Structure formats: structure tokens, C-alpha cells
Amino acid sequence: MLLRWGKNNIAFMVLFFVVVAIGIWIENQYYLQVLTFIGINSLLALGLNMLMGYAGQISLGHAAFYGLGAYTSAILSVHYNVNPWLALIGAVLTASLIAFIIGIPTLKLSGYYLGMGTLGFGMVVHVLFREWSTLTGGASGFVGIPPLELGPISFLSVRNYFYLVWLIMLANMVICRRLIDSRIGRALRSIHDSEHAAEAVGVDTANLKLMIFVFSAAMSAVAGFLYAHFVSFISPGSFTFLASVRMVTMVVIGGMASIWGALLGASLLTLLPEWLHAFADYEMVVYGAVLMIVMILLPQGLTRGLTEIYERSRK
Amino acid sequence: MNGRENNLKSSLLKIESVSKTFGGVQAAQDISFKVSEGDIVGLIGPNGAGKTTLFNLITGVYTPDSGKIIFEQTEVQGREVLTLVKMGIARTFQNVELFENMTVVENVMVGQHVRTTCGFWGAVLRLPGALKEEKKIRKNALDLLEFVGLESVADRRSSELPFGWQRLLEIARAMASKPKMLLLDEPAAGLNAVETGTLAELLNKIRSQGITLLLVEHDMNLTMEISDRIVVLDQGRLLAHGTPREVQQDEAVMAAYLGKA
Amino acid sequence: MQELLQYLFSGITNGAIYAVIAVGFSMLYSSTELINFAHGEFVMLGALTLVTLWGGLHLPLALAFILTVGIVSGAGFIFERFAVRTVKKPDHIVLVIITVGASIFLRGIGMLIWGKDAYSVPAFSGHQPLDICGATLLPQSIWIMAIVGIMVFGLYYFFSRTLTGKAMRACAISKRAAWITGIPTGKMVLLAFMMSTGMGGVAGAMIAPITMSSYDMGTILGLKGFCAAMLGGIGSLWGAVIGGFLLGIAEAMGVGLISSSLKDAIAFVLLLAILYVRPGGIVNARDVQRF
Numbered sequence: 001m002l003l004r005w006g007k008n009n010i011a012f013m014v015l016f017f018v019v020v021a022i023g024i025w026i027e028n029q030y031y032l033q034v035l036t037f038i039g040i041n042s043l044l045a046l047g048l049n050m051l052m053g054y055a056g057q058i059s060l061g062h063a064a065f066y067g068l069g070a071y072t073s074a075i076l077s078v079h080y081n082v083n084p085w086l087a088l089i090g091a092v093l094t095a096s097l098i099a100f101i102i103g104i105p106t107l108k109l110s111g112y113y114l115g116m117g118t119l120g121f122g123m124v125v126h127v128l129f130r131e132w133s134t135l136t137g138g139a140s141g142f143v144g145i146p147p148l149e150l151g152p153i154s155f156l157s158v159r160n161y162f163y164l165v166w167l168i169m170l171a172n173m174v175i176c177r178r179l180i181d182s183r184i185g186r187a188l189r190s191i192h193d194s195e196h197a198a199e200a201v202g203v204d205t206a207n208l209k210l211m212i213f214v215f216s217a218a219m220s221a222v223a224g225f226l227y228a229h230f231v232s233f234i235s236p237g238s239f240t241f242l243a244s245v246r247m248v249t250m251v252v253i254g255g256m257a258s259i260w261g262a263l264l265g266a267s268l269l270t271l272l273p274e275w276l277h278a279f280a281d282y283e284m285v286v287y288g289a290v291l292m293i294v295m296i297l298l299p300q301g302l303t304r305g306l307t308e309i310y311e312r313s314r315k
Numbered sequence: 316m317n318g319r320e321n322n323l324k325s326s327l328l329k330i331e332s333v334s335k336t337f338g339g340v341q342a343a344q345d346i347s348f349k350v351s352e353g354d355i356v357g358l359i360g361p362n363g364a365g366k367t368t369l370f371n372l373i374t375g376v377y378t379p380d381s382g383k384i385i386f387e388q389t390e391v392q393g394r395e396v397l398t399l400v401k402m403g404i405a406r407t408f409q410n411v412e413l414f415e416n417m418t419v420v421e422n423v424m425v426g427q428h429v430r431t432t433c434g435f436w437g438a439v440l441r442l443p444g445a446l447k448e449e450k451k452i453r454k455n456a457l458d459l460l461e462f463v464g465l466e467s468v469a470d471r472r473s474s475e476l477p478f479g480w481q482r483l484l485e486i487a488r489a490m491a492s493k494p495k496m497l498l499l500d501e502p503a504a505g506l507n508a509v510e511t512g513t514l515a516e517l518l519n520k521i522r523s524q525g526i527t528l529l530l531v532e533h534d535m536n537l538t539m540e541i542s543d544r545i546v547v548l549d550q551g552r553l554l555a556h557g558t559p560r561e562v563q564q565d566e567a568v569m570a571a572y573l574g575k576a
Numbered sequence: 577m578q579e580l581l582q583y584l585f586s587g588i589t590n591g592a593i594y595a596v597i598a599v600g601f602s603m604l605y606s607s608t609e610l611i612n613f614a615h616g617e618f619v620m621l622g623a624l625t626l627v628t629l630w631g632g633l634h635l636p637l638a639l640a641f642i643l644t645v646g647i648v649s650g651a652g653f654i655f656e657r658f659a660v661r662t663v664k665k666p667d668h669i670v671l672v673i674i675t676v677g678a679s680i681f682l683r684g685i686g687m688l689i690w691g692k693d694a695y696s697v698p699a700f701s702g703h704q705p706l707d708i709c710g711a712t713l714l715p716q717s718i719w720i721m722a723i724v725g726i727m728v729f730g731l732y733y734f735f736s737r738t739l740t741g742k743a744m745r746a747c748a749i750s751k752r753a754a755w756i757t758g759i760p761t762g763k764m765v766l767l768a769f770m771m772s773t774g775m776g777g778v779a780g781a782m783i784a785p786i787t788m789s790s791y792d793m794g795t796i797l798g799l800k801g802f803c804a805a806m807l808g809g810i811g812s813l814w815g816a817v818i819g820g821f822l823l824g825i826a827e828a829m830g831v832g833l834i835s836s837s838l839k840d841a842i843a844f845v846l847l848l849a850i851l852y853v854r855p856g857g858i859v860n861a862r863d864v865q866r867f
Contacts, residue, residue, distance in 0.1 A: 058669055105852045112611060113855055115672065116806060120847040123799065123840070131837035175439050182438030182445070183424075183431055183452065190414045190425045197412035200374070202400035202429030202492050211435060241799065245676050252673050281688060288681025292674050296662050299670040 008177055011260075012170060019166040023159055032158045036230065038270045039165035040223050045250040045262035046172055047219030052248070053256030054180060055212045056192030057107065058115040061122020062247050065217040067129055067239030068095045069224025071136055074145045074234060084148050088225045092218050099217030100210065107209045122244050129236035141235030148229045155229075165226050172219060173259055179215075180259075188212060192257075220247075253294050327352040327496055327527050328373070333382030333392070335372060342368040343379070344551040350496070350544075355518060355528040357542035357559075359535070361571065364548040366531040367409065370498050373529075374406050375399045387495070400429050403495035407485045407502065409531075415474040419465060419484055422473050423456040426491025459487045463517060479510045483517070490521070497521065499530040503537050515541050539563070547571070581711040583832040584825065589717040591824020592724045593783050597801025598808065598816035599728065600775035606748045606811035607768035613675040614655070616798015617682035618773040622648045622780025623789040624690050631697040631784075645777045651682075652773025656766050679795070686791035694788035720782045727778065728817055735813070744768060748811075796840065803843040807850050809857025818858055 026032055044066060051057050069091040076087035106117040130139050137143070148155040148164070155161045179185050190198040191205050199205050228234050246269060254265020272290065276283040328350040335343040342365045350356050358366050371377045373384060375396040384392040391399060414422050431452055437445035460466045463483040468476060473484060482502060489497055502518075503511045511534060518541055522528060532538045538545065539559040547554040547568050555565040562568055597619060604612050625647050630640035659678055663670060702715040735741040746754040747764045755761045779801075780789075787793070800823065808819025823843055830842045850857060 052669070058672070060672075106848075109851055109855065113851055116611075116802075117848060117851045119799075120803070120844040120851070123844040124848070127838065127841040127844075131841075178441060179435070179438050182449065183428065183433045184435060184438050186417070186421055186425050187428050189417055189421075190428075193414040193416050194412050197408070197414065198425070199396050200400075200406060200408070200412075201426050201488060202397055202405075203425065204397055215435075241795070242680075248669075249673060249676075252669060282684070284680055284684025284687060286684075288677045288679070288684055291677025292659055292681065295670050295674045295677060296659065299663070 012174060012177075015173075016170060019163070019170070023163050029158050032162050034270065034274060036158065036162045036165050038267050039162070039169050040226050040230070041250060041266035041270050042263045043165075043169050043172060043223040043226070044220055044247050045254060045266040046169070046176060046259065047216035047223070048247050049251045049254075049256060049259070049262040050176055050179070050188075050219075051212050051216040052251050053258065053261070054185065054192060055188045055209055056195075057209055057213070058248070059118040059213075059216075059244075060115045060241070060248065061118035061120070061125070061244050062216070062220055063239045063241075063243035064122040064125035065095045065099060065220035066224045066227070066243065066247075067125065067234075067236070068098060069221025070228040070234050070239070071129060071142065071224075072221070073225045074142050074228045075135060077146055077229075078142070078144055084146060084225075084229060085150070088222070091221045091225045095217045095221035095224075096214050099214045103210045103213040107206065107213060119241065119244075123241060126236060126240055129239060136236070139236060141233055141237075143233050145228050145232045145234065147232065161230055165230075168222065168226065172222075173263075176259055184208070184211075189257075249291060253291075325352050326350065327387060328529075329383075329385040330369075330373075331383040331385065333369075333372060333379045333384060335368060335377060335379050341551045343372065345382070346548070346551075346553045347382075348546050348553060348556045350527060350529060352495075352527055353522065353525065354543040355522055355530070355541055357538040357545045358529060358531045358548065359533070359538055359545060360548035360554070363550070365551040366548055367500060368551075369548070370406065370500055370529075370531060374404055374498060397429070400492055400494075403493070404498065405489040405492050405494035405496070406498040407482075407489050407500055409500040409504065411478070411481045411485050413473045413481055413484060413488075415472075417473060418470050419473050419476065420453070420456050420460060420469040422484055423459050423487050423491050424452050426459075426488035427452050427455060429492050456491065459490055460484075462490075462520070463487045464513070479506050482506070482514075486517070486521075490526070494526060496527040496529065499528065501531055501533065503532055503534040511537055578710040579832065581709055583828040585708075585711050585713050585717065587825035587828030588821065589714070589720060589786075589824070590827060591821035592717075592720045593779055593797075593820070594801050594804040594823050595817045595820025596724050596727065596775060596779040596782070597797060598805035598820045599731065599813060600772045600779070601802050601805040602808075602811050602813065602816040603731070603775070604768055604772035605805075607744055608748075608765055610660070610671055611675070611802070611810075612772065613672060613798065613802075614679035614682055615772070615776055616794035616796070616801065617679050617686070618648050618652065618776030618794075619780040619783075619797050619801075620686055620789070620791065620794030621651060621682065622777030623784040623787075623793065624686060624695065624780070624791070625777070626781040626784045627695045627697050627789055628690075631695065637700060641781055644781050645774050648777025648780070649770040649774035652769045652776075653766065655773070656769040660765075660769070661762075679798070683791055683794065686794075690791055692791065694790040695784075696788055697784045699785040714786065716782075716785050723778065723782055724817075727775065728813065731813055740767070800843045803847040805857075806847055807857055809859040812857065812859050815857050815859040822858075 022035065048059065048062050051059060072091040072094045073084065073087040076082040076090045077084045082090065102121055106114065106121065109117050129136050132138070153160065155164050187198070187203045187208055190201070190203055191208060195205055250265035250269045251262060252265070253268060254263070255261030272287065273283065276286055326349040331347050333343055333346045334341065346369065358369065360366055368377065372379050375394055375398070378393040382392070383390055386402060386404065391402065414425060417425070431448055433445040433448050436442070457466060457469060460469055463486055465480060465483055465487065468480070473481065476484060486499070486502065503514055506514060515537055518528060542559055544557065545559050545562045546556050547562055549571040554571055555562050555568045597615065601612065601615055604610060622644055625644040626640055629635050629643055630637055635643070655678060659674055663674065699714065699716040700719045705712040705714050735745055743754065743759045744764050744767065746759055747761050751761050804819040804823040805816050806819070807823060808815030808817065823846065826846060827839055827842050831839045854860065
């Protein structure tokens with residue numbers, strides 16, 4: 001177990017240096033921007049991965065928490081002139097509270113029904129974003145979200161924002177790793193393997209599922225905050241059912257129950273539309289086809305699937 | 316029957332007139348018996364007699380339609396499974412239900428969940444109390460694995476174990492919650508003669524730790540050999556209750572098993 | 577009073593459409609335990625295909641209608657063969673993602689073939705709205721209800737009286753047992769897909785005259801149809817019908833009496849309500865149910 005701890009920390013260190021290096025060397029603003037979005041999406045994927053991959057619960061409405069984070073922070077910092085960093089706390093608290101309230105009845109459902117419940121919830125929140133115009137700006141969106149700054153450091157430049165996002169992502173990766181290697185993590189994995197046996201052994205499955213649901217919602221809210229203050233304009237169109245689907249896809253394609261899988265899935269799914277711009281009209285067709293093909297051929301996700309192929313070819 | 320003997324040892328578990336019906340089938344009909352602390356009690360009966368139902372009633376999976384289940388002087392019928400585990404009732408399953416994607420030692424570590432406390436913040440912040448507890452959890456798990464003889468495969472994936480060892484692992488996991496009473500659902504099923512002998516030794520070892528055992532079994536040799544008392548069920552009713560010898564000579568039992576002569 | 581009646585009429589019209597979509601969902605679920613998130617796209621295909629065949633190529637209506645249903649069923653055939661049958665690990669999550677991927681794929685195809693425009697087609701017969709007690713009813717609504725009625729009774733007959741239908745029900749209850757008794761389960765699943773998507777095609781064809789059809793109309797319709805199926809009780813034929821009409825009327829009443837901005841939310845609020853209170857839906861269906 002000590003060796004595993006070492007291996008993970010080394011990996012995190014490597015990522016840290018890669019991030020620093022990218023920030024120093026890459027000049028192209030567009031690339032930096034894409035990499036920043038990858039970071040934000042990775043955060044989304046990581047949170048959802050904890051819920052889906054480790055606890056084994058499916059959520060088809062998680063974009064709602066992403067949006068709640070973004071809108072809460074936007075509303076607080078623009079309408080109420082709250083310092084954006086305090087608005088972040090507000091965003092996380094709001095998303096967590098709503099996740100708690102909605103989680104209690106929803107997590108009692110299982111399998112398909114849980115997916116449906118979260119889908120329904122996500123749609124309702126989306127409609128609220130779209131129709132509650134006095135608060136959210138409605139379908140035309142919310143403008144004027146202030147950039148971030150911390151003392152003398154301004155995060156107006158893409159490079160600085162890139163660092164901010166990835167630092168937060170790294171911190172969250174460490175947090176998740178610690179969680180997984182702990183008593184809580186083991187209990188979560190036991191629920192995933194056999195909820196029935198977990199209960200028989202004394203694991204409070206209802207509480208744990210709720211805990212991880214709230215945790216993943218909080219992470220999505222942080223990602224929403226980072227998104228809102230990066231692009232300074234948000235609209236309900238970014239938090240639709242499709243956005244939730246995209247989040248699930250990132251987790252599933254990258255590989256569930258894998259922290260690095262979340263990173264891989266997020267990278268791929270952020271880059272794919274960029275590459276597909278070249279295809280213009282064929283974008284949706286290719287996107288859909290890629291989804292289906294990966295799921296049909298490598299259902300355990302790319303990280304595990306490719307590792308298995310590699311291992312098999314070595315024999 | 317041996318009322319005086321029973322009263323000398325305290326009754327850990329009392330089943331009083333427990334009944335349970337499913338749809339039109341009476342799985343349990345007015346069952347009453349006591350389990351003394353420190354005993355090994357064998358629950359036998361033909362298939363469909365209601366043994367697993369009784370287990371599920373005792374462990375909180377089902378609630379009896381009528382009657383009481385009293386554990387350590389407290390009424391527990393209808394309580395949640397989780398509560399009963401906390402109170403000290405643990406069980407294993409007929410079809411071994413391990414955490415297949417976790418290692419052997421991790422399975423036993425999860426078994427300690429109800430006796431440990433490290434929560435979200437302790438884990439994330441790596442608080443010293445949490446780290447200490449984690450070391451203890453692992454040590455306890457390895458000790459338990461040694462107790463059942465599985466310490467050599469501690470880091471193997473539990474699904475890779477041969478069946479007999481999976482059963483042992485499940486027992487170790489059940490013991491991890493420090494139960495006062497352990498319910499074993501057909502622990503010898505699928506085991507050969509040698510493995511069954513090892514199991515018998517293990518059960519006696521467990522009893523010597525002060526844990527009361529209640530087991531459902533079809534293996535008559537094993538049951539008669541290690542049980543202090545036997546409860547015989549047939550079609551949801553209690554047929555006989557006494558020492559193995561008494562039960563073997565009971566006419567009603569013979570009729571049920573062998574058919575009326 | 578007149579207004580209420582008007583809401584009721586529009587509610588019943590939409591309800592019939594939701595009912596047809598819901599029946600497609602439920603039918604497939606009861607035969608295969610699969611929720612096809614791409615179902616709405618087959619509705620879209622039905623609508624746009626009818627637009628092309630009838631509105632564009634001016635084929636006779638009956639022919640165009642039948643061809644449309646055939647083409648959409650054919651698409652369902654391809655979908656089952658390529659996307660569902662070939663799955664290595666038929667896990668819930670995996671299948672959900674596949675159908676979601678298929679939904680995006682089909683929408684992309686729709687966009688390639690028909691572009692981003694919205695199309696309209698004339699009503700099947702008669703353009704004069706009917707006046708009933710002061711409320712208006714489009715003749716197309718009567719067509720819709722008639723077709724839904726025929727379809728529902730046809731399905732009822734199919735599942736309870738014909739051998740194939742009973743065989744399909746057997747597969748739904750236990751695939752293995754059905755297979756052992758000699759029922760070709762593979763073909764049954766395929767048939768279920770074709771029937772389900774075919775029904776989606778019928779729904780699309782029916783609504784083409786009363787909405788603007790475009791490549792992205794399928795998503796929200798599919799989701800709402802799904803809500804209706806859950807509302808009535810997933811896997812149940814009557815449940816889907818009841819759920820569909822209830823949803824349609826609830827939406828119409830909500831829009832008319834409260835606010836039109838909440839229209840889309842109604843379906844999902846009802847979905848949540850039924851999930852929390854009575855997951856089996858109104859008819860209290862349980863998981864794999866008889867159809």
C-alpha cells in the first residue's frame with residue numbers, strides 16, 4: 001500500500017510539472033484556452049466519476065449542478081456585488097444543498113430509475129435557468145461576469161486562468177485519491193460491487209450515496225464557477241440534457257473508477273469537437289458514431305480497454 | 316425439555332411465536348426457541364422448511380407478521396439491518412456475496428465499517444486519528460485472515476479465490492464487525508470432506524472467542540457433531556428443539572425426514 | 577368554460593402523440609428491458625420522411641405513410657443489428673450511452689439530409705377547424721386519435737391473441753426460458769425494435785401536419801414520451817396510453833392556467849413525482865411487465 005501511495009504521488013507531481021511547463025512554453029492563446037477548458041471538463045468528469053465509477057450510481061442530470069455553480073456565482077457577483085471568491089463558496093453551498101435535498105428521495109431509486117430521476121431533475125433545472133429571466137437573464141443569457149483576481153494576481157490572462165484551473169483540478173485529484181484509499185472509499189466500492197452485501201455488513205449505503213452525490217455536485221459547481229468567470233457570459237444552452245450526457249460520456253469513455261480516466265475522457269471529449277470543426281456538417285454524425293463505437297467495442301472505457309489490449313498483446 | 320440447563324446460561328436470542336407469510340405461503344408459523352450465549356445452534360430441516368426465512372427475520376431483512384425477536388433483552392423485530400449489525404448480529408450468505416472487485420483484505424476491512432469512524436474530512440485531510448485508525452483496520456483485517464487461514468492471499472482479488480476459500484473470507488468479513496452472534500447460511504455447501512473438517516475446526520475456534528453461532532446446514536454429520544443444540548423446522552413450523560441426541564431420537568423429526576413408517 | 581374545453585382539446589391532441597411515443601418506449605422496454613433514448617429521433621425520421629415523400633415527391637398519402645413507417649422500421653432494423661446486437665457487455669450504463677450516441681448520430685443524419693430548415697405539410701384531410709361547443713378542434717387531431725386507437729387495439733390484439741405476440745411477451749418475462757422452449761429470441765428482439773421504431777415513425781408522420789418538422793424535433797419529444805411512459809407505468813400498454821393523455825392534458829392545463837414558460841418542466845416534474853411516489857406508474861407496473 002505504501003508503494004501505491006508513492007506511485008500516485010509521483011504521477012501527480014509529474015502532472016504538476018507538465019502543467020507548469022505548458023504554461024511557460026505554449027504561447028498560442030487558442031491552445032491555452034482549449035487546455036483550460038479541458039481542465040474545467042476534467043473537474044466535471046472527476047466529480048461524476050466518483051459517483052458513477054466508484055459508488056456505481058448513474059446521473060443523467062449533472063449539468064444542473066454545473067449550471068447552478070455558474071449561475072449562483074454569476075448572480076452573486078454581478079447582482080449583489082459579492083467578491084467572486086465568496087461567490088464561489090455560495091455556489092458550492094447552493095449546489096450541495098440542492099444535491100442533498102434532491103438526493104434523499106432520488107438515491108432510493110436504483111439503476112434505470114435513478115438515471116431517470118436525475119434526468120428529470122436536470123431538465124427542470126434547465127427550464128428554470130431558461131425561464132426565470134429576472135434572475136438568470138433567461139434564454140439570452142447572463143453577461144458581465146467579472147474576471148477573477150487574488151491580491152496582486154490577475155486571472156484575466158488565459159495563461160493565469162489555465163494555471164488556476166489546473167491547480168484546482170490537481171488539488172481535487174489528490175482529494176479524490178485520498179477519499180478512495182480511505183474507509184469511505186472502500187465502503188463506496190463495496191456498494192458498487194454488491195449493495196446487498198454492503199448493507200448486510202453494516203455499511204450505511206443511503207448515507208454514503210448521498211454523501212458522494214453531494215460531493216460530486218460540489219465539484220461540478222466549482223467547475224461551473226471557473227467556467228462562468230472564464231467566459232464572462234453564460235446561457236442555459238450550456239446546461240442542457242446534452243451537456244449532462246457529455247459529462248457521462250467523458251466518464252464512461254475515459255474509464256470509470258479511474259481518476260486518470262476522467263482526465264482522459266475529458267480531454268478527448270473536449271478535443272473531439274475541435275477536431276470535428278473541420279468536418280463541419282458531419283460533426284454530429286461523427287460524434288455520435290464515435291460514442292457508439294467506443295461503447296460497443298470497449299465498454300469498460302478507454303483506460304482499461306486499452307490497457308487490456310496492451311497486456312494481451314504482450315502475452 | 317432441559318429447562319434448567321437453559322436457565323443457567325443466559326439467553327442471547329429469544330424467538331417468541333414468530334410468524335411470517337408471503338403471498339399465501341406461511342414461511343414461518345409460530346416459531347419459538349431460545350439460543351444460549353456461547354452455544355452453537357444448528358438449524359436443520361428439509362428444503363422449504365423456512366430456515367433462510369428465519370435467518371432473514373433475525374437479521375432484519377424481513378419483519379415478522381407477528382411475534383417477537385429478542386436479542387440481549389431488547390426487542391429487535393422490524394429494526395433495520397444496519398442497527399442489528401451494530402448491536403452485534405452478523406451473517407453470511409448461502410451464495411457467497413463478496414465484494415468481487417476488491418482484494419481479500421479489503422473485503423475484511425469493509426467488514427469493520429460499522430466499528431470504525433473515519434469520515435469524509437478525516438480521509439481528505441489525512442487527520443492523524445484517521446491515519447491511526449486506518450493502520451488498525453488493516454492490522455485487524457490481517458489478524459482475522461490469519462484466524463481463518465487466508466493470510467497468504469490477502470492482496471489477491473477476492474473473485475480469484477477458490478470457492479472454499481471464498482466461504483472462509485465471508486466468515487472473516489462477518490467476524491470483522493465484532494458480532495456477538497454469527498449466522499451462517501449453509502457454510503459447508505459445496506465443500507468437500509477435508510474442507511468441511513477445516514470448517515468444523517474453525518467454527519469451534521470462533522465459539523471459543525465467545526461468539527454464539529447459529530447455522531443453517533444440510534450436512535448432518537457436521538451439524539450433529541459440532542452443535543450444542545439443534546432446532547428442526549419443517550414447513551415453517553418448529554418440529555423439535557434439543558440436543559443432537561434428543562433430536563435424533565425424536566419421532567416427529569424422524570417422520571419428517573424419513574416419512575412415516 | 578370554453579377555454580377549459582380548448583385546453584382539453586389541445587391536451588388530448590398532444591396527449592395522443594405522447595401516447596404513441598410512450599407506447600413505443602414501453603413496448604421496447606417490456607420486450608428487452610432497454611430504454612431507447614434514441615426513440616425520439618425515429619419520430620423525427622418519421623416526420624421528415626413523410627414531408628419528403630408526401631410533401632416533396634407528392635406520392636399519394638396512404639402510400640407515403642406506409643413507406644414512411646417501413647423506412648423508419650428499416651432504420652430500427654439497422655440500429656438493432658449494428659448498435660445493440662454487437663454490444664459486448666450489455667450493462668445498463670453502456671446501453672444507455674449507446675442509445676444516446678445513436679440519438680446524436682441520427683440527429684446528425686437528419687441534419688445532413690434535411691438541413692436545418694423547418695418543414696410543414698398540409699393536414700391529412702380538411703383544413704377547416706371544427707367548432708365544438710365554442711372550442712376548435714383540428715381535423716388532424718381526429719386523425720391522430722383514430723390512428724392511435726387503431727394502433728393500441730392492434731397491439732392489444734397482437735400481444736394477447738397472436739402466437740408471435742405471445743412469444744414476444746414470453747421473451748420479456750424470461751429470455752432464457754423462452755429460448756429453451758424454441759422461441760427465436762434474437763428475432764423477437766429484432767421484431768420488437770422494428771415495431772417500436774415503426775411506432776415512432778407513425779407518431780412523427782401524424783404530427784408533421786401540425787408542427788414544424790426539423791432535424792432537432794426528436795429530443796424533447798422523445799424525453800416527454802418517455803415521461804409519459806413512466807407516468808403510466810413503464811412496460812405497460814395501457815399505462816403508456818393513459819400516461820400520454822394525462823401528460824398532454826396536464827401540459828395544456830398548465831400552460832393555459834398557469835404559464836406557458838413552464839410547459840417543458842411539467843413533464844419532468846411529473847416524472848419525478850411518479851418516481852418518488854409510485855415508480856410503477858399509474859397502473860403500478862413492476863419492472864418487466866406484461867404488455
